[in-house]
Amino acid sequence: MSAEQRDGGVGPDFEAQVRALLAGEASAVRPSPVPYPEIRRRGVLERRRRLAVGGAALAALAAVPVGAYALGGGSTVTSPAGPGPTAHSSARPTPSATPSGSAPAEPAPPAAAGQLLDGITFGLAKQGLGQCLDTNKANHSAKDPTYIDLGRPADYRIILAMRSTGDSNAPGDGYFVVAVREKPTATRIICDISDGQAGLNISSGDPFGDGKLPVVPDMNSGKLYQQSIIDKGNWKLPFRWGIIGNYRGAVARMTFSYGxxxxxxxxxxxxxxxxxxxxxxxxxxxxxxxxxxxxxxVYDSDQDASYEKTLP
Incomplete structure (x- = not known):
């Protein structure tokens, strides 16, 4: 028996074997590949979010602070989005005659009949908007610091109503109502009525921020033009889709293509x-x-670095 073994020590041959084993284990370990596409996608969204939030913060210096949140239907808000300066309209509605000094009794209709789709009448769209505003009040108390008073239906203009298709993330077919207001805070609501229940997606603030682009697609429009990522490659068809956003300045005409x-x-x-x-x-x-x-x-979404051009 060697002196090292009698004293409880370790011989050089044993140490060499241990080092060899450790080196072999280390060489078998490989780091996971860097998810570059996902990092880039998140980076693009983050840059756009900061751009929009920066604009909203500047507006807040001259007004009261505003916020954005969502209720029901799995809705989430990722950025402010509100109406820009009034510009050219393809077909402006004739304002209803109201007594001087009185407030309108109902929301304003869209500019064109083609914004009310799938048999959804203006009356049904008004009803859906009212249900969403009531849901907002029912889910928040006036003392709740996250509560935003969304006002009355009469404060809004309805810009789109169309059927909604349920998917694996939000089952149940129904219909969407998109409504906007300019005062006291620029606000956009995407309201989804499914199985009698109302879900809201709410954004507020200046969507242009300090950006110079004349067109800003609403970042939450994905709720209107895509189905759940869970159903990727297996959407329910035919699928009614829509997209909304803001334009300003010299924009006089816009075109689209999708599928x-x-x-x-x-x-x-x-x-x-x-x-x-x-x-x-x-x-x-x-x-x-x-x-x-x-x-x-003057605008091409293919050249807009902040616009997500592929579906998740």
Whole structure:
């Protein structure tokens, strides 16, 4: 027996074996590949979020602070989104005659009949908006620091109503109502009525921030033009879709393409609305273009670094 063994020590041959084993285990360990596409996608969304939030913060210096939150239906809000300056409209509605000094009794209708789809009447759209506003009040007390008073239906203009298709994340078919207001705080509501229940997605603030682009697609429009990522490659078809957003400045006309759907977007007091029906699964988001009065291209979503061009 060696001296090292008698004293409880370790011989050099044993140490060499242990080191060899450890080296072999270390060489078998490989770090997971860096998810570059996901990192890039999140980075693009984060840059856009900061841009929108920065604009909202500047506006808040001259007004009261505003917030954004969502209720029901799995809704989430990722950025502010509100109407920009009133600009060209493809078909402005004639204002209802109201006595001087009195407030309107109901929300304003959309600029064009093509913004009320799938047999959803203006009366049903008003009803859905009212249900969403009532749900907001029922789920928050006036003392709740996260509560935002969304006001009355009469404070809004309805810019879109269309059927909604249930998916694995939010089962149950129903209908969407999109409504906007300008005062006291620019606010946009996407209201989803399914199985008699109301879900809200709410954004507020200036969507343009300090950006110079004349068109800003609403970051939450994905709720309107895609189904759950759980159902990727297996959407329920045919699928009614829509996309909304803001335009300003020289924009006089906008076009869209999405799958087999192509056409011209409707312009409504600083908001654009594009809709269609998909008969097949798609992988790319709607493609948008904006033109000035002379027909010059002034916006292309393909050139918008903050616009998510592919579906998750």
């Amino acid at each position: 087999d759907s192509t056409g011209e977007a409707l312009l409504d007091h600083g908001w654009f609305v594009a809709t269609g029906t998909l008969d097949r699964q798609v992988t790319e988001a709607p493609h948008l273009k904006g033109y000035d009065k002379t027909g010059k291209l």
